[in-house]
Amino acid sequence: MTTTTSNETGASFATLSFAQIRAALLAREELALLDVREEAPFAEEHPLFAANLPLGRIELEAYTRIPRRDTTIVVYDAGDGLALPAARRLQQLGYSAVHLLEDGLQGWRNAGGEIFRDVNAPSKAFGELVESQRHTPSLSAPEVKALLDAKADVVVLDARRFDEYNTMSIPGGISVPGAELVLRVRALAPRPETQVIVNCAGRTRSIIGSQSLINAGIPNPVSALRNGTIGWTLAGQQLEHGKTHRFSDQAHSEAGSEQHILAATSARQVADRAKVGRTGLAALVRWQQENDRTTYRLDVRTPEEYMAGHLPGFSSAPGGQLVQETDHVAPVRGARIVLADDDGVRANMSASWLAQMGWEVHVLDGLQKTDFSETGLPSQALPPAPPFESVTAAKLAEWLSESDPKSSTVLLDFTSSANYVKQHIPGARFALRSQLASVVRQTSSEERYVLTCGSSLLAGYAAGDLHQLTERPVFVLEDGTAAWIAASLPLESGETALASPRIDRYRRPYEGTGNPAAAMQAYLDWEFGLVAQLAADGTHGFFVI
Template sequence: MSLPELTPADVRRALLAREEIALLDLREEDPFAQSHPLWAANLPLSGIELQAWRRIPRRDTLIVLYGSHDGEDLVPRGAAVLATLGYTRVHALAGGLDGWIAAGGEVFRDVNVPSKAFGELVEHERHTPSLPAEQVQALIAAGANAVVVDARRFDEYQTMSIPGATSVPGAELVLRARELAPDPATTIVVNCAGRTRSIIGTQSLVNAGVPNPVAALRNGTIGWLLAGQVLDHGAARRAPAQVAPARLAQARSAAADTARRAGVRRTTLAALAGLRDAPGRTLYAFDVRTPEEYAAGHLPGFASAPGGQLVQETDHSVPVRGARIVLADDDGVRANMTASWLAQMGWEVYVLDGANGFDDTGPALSPLPPAPAGESIAPAQLAEALATSVVVDLGPGQAHVRAHIPGAWFAVRAQLRQALERLPAAPQYVLASADGALCRHAAPELRALLDARGQAAARVRVLAGGTAAWVAAGLPTEAGEARLATPRSDRYRRPYEGTDAPRAAMQGYLDWEFGLVAQLARDGTHLFQVL
């Protein structure tokens, strides 16, 4: 039976009507990042079984698929997998990505584009204050009454940071700014790697009425490096963990008012079940506190999504456009501020009032589908059989480069057919991945491909526990990418990532961001309304 199709016009109509729809790109992250529609979410064919139930929780969600690789349309394979997972309304995008473009649809580069484009629109409409890197450097050198706060994740901050900066991830800014800079004359400079999180962080302080002078570090650490200035590495400064009651009350009142003005809705624990059970509606429930707080105890059924990153990566966390979102915290600040941004981005978002009982320490994610039965091999057994085995590492590619089983080949799972053209023949093939979960689903595919190639006698096994179990057993690893059976297209290298990005790539990234407001206008499906 052929798969039903929706045209680009159908998809646009659903987006503009705020109907629930998941437009899914089945390619790996790198090709996805080169060109895709604004509201497309990346769900690579390679890992659908491990992601779908968590990211698309309602099985009757309207799903539209597109994506091809090396001349192969990935949609039939993706649709078949989704059908086995219980999804009942799966469609193909008529004409695929080419059809979208031919119909006049705008396409975007990079990842997390809705959030980044929204940040640019915020600065464009609100004229968010900013300072160039040279001026911030002069403030630091002069010992001025100023603090620099880094709005990224703590691990990103540790990789590279502005000298003297303090880590205050996005959702923490309004909660902790008054504690970090109690003197209202202290200038607060907010930075990230590029632009989005510094713009949103700075505008959060403005929207919440923080009395200090505030400014974004223009173009973040990219701008800092392009100005010829030096970054710190391995810094560990954090904002005060405790907030004085009077300052907490100020932050709570300001955050609630900001959420109200943005059109954020309210709900309670008693009403939450009704939202969850509403027919035809998807509900995402997120705890926007820090990962450490979440691990110490959270509400049942709430996934961890620190607020700053949720605003930054909304397309990944909430791939169903038009879905409902409910946010929780235990302070009355972080959920309100996060929700205020999501509401401006066109989401129907609720804040959970009166939340209590943050004592669940179990996993909040949906269970994974059962994996096909197959033959496994323990790390010690594989160590003895390496000479007669071909080990196929299904990634992630970055992890493969850092450390993999000696002699292992890297391959993208969805491209096993192409990988076999490079792999040597062997009596035994062993599939490995980070924890082995992906391999269980890939093993039947490899078995079928080997049979079709006349290698029915070859054995296919899965490394029990994956590469993590190999390392835990104290077995040796090697680094590098000498054996790539397929390109490492599973991850897009961000131009602002790490400390060795080429200057031309960094400048090109900034130029791309500057053009996003015009792209939003041409696309016309964003529904953003800046407060």
């Protein structure tokens, strides 16, 4: 172990090597390996179990995603100068076991560590492993289209989030996010002869969704749509847009009905095969009092059900997306996960997959309706922002209308680039907090700075950074761009002024409706190679029932 010291603060951080991190992963020790770059560069190259936590969002996400303050944390970048500031910031937030990755990402590569691409790499690699071992049935896009054109006895179930389905979907498809499939399928396809086809955008969620139905023993023939909407598009077939047909539009299994009992019984059997743990509220309370283990408490039902009533202390993590995005929801590899639902199906099916992905996962049994006593979104644990001076939307509008160059105002918007492009205050410049020094160099002659984002929450933290980079007055827009909109003040859209590049989010090759065929095919080729990468990496601990 070596030591890196900050010349500015005197804070020192031990480094951990590739070999030490690999040993911890193999031993199932708790470890959060954090890539503190923005999402787009993270998606280009990272270790398998790295979780993306951009430097500029640490205050917003750290307490939720890494709840135990003495978790072993290893921070890295790719020589961008972000890792040390991130380590300092985490230490300031109370994390006591913060380390740096020895020689950063290049050190990982030089030591022989496998490098993965894209986002949610663990789940996508696991999906490919499932298909390779279970030979999950699939149909090509032309084969599925032929069935639909012939009006065959077939139902297409889209296992993605509803917003993804709404953007583009297979003709006639129904939105049934992954965790809902086993619970809803008997109502959506009551005849055992009906062919059930599960699709997603690419491969993972359709493979996992189809195999969920097969594992649960439904009598219907089940197939994944091979390569999802990407395969459909590459075959020259047209997708639908703006569809809203959700599973809730259909009759569904009522609690205690024969369909529900069958679903719950089969889901429990699948969870038992995967060696999923069982627990109750009393044990959960004891676990929460442990100071040497991290326990994530997750409600896998729909967001609407969660808002209507959930267990205190539980976060919303709809099961299908949880399996897809486990690295984001639970960045502490080796932690304990406890899942809850009110039907005995969704938690068991979701847990069965997490267990196969190497997690210690338990389903919370014995729950009563009265246990789901908390409504709405819980308050988020956030550190206090440094003091700053606010300005109202009306005053900002006055400043922006002034023609005197000596009183010029530069308005920086720290919202996501997607939100910025959709709408922003006229004249606002999109900025990344992690690149604030570069932004200041571009705007150093201005009289004052005003910072905003949707609510000004992130802008408030950024104000503290900006005070250290300039002597000019810094203000935060009171209640953010939302207050500007509420005052019916003008807005503009588009990439009108980018003070930072749009690297805060990686554009998936299957997103949107105008993706190049070459990018989509390259994405599929990458997925096909993931099983080999898993074998080369050797730390995953996955198994397939």
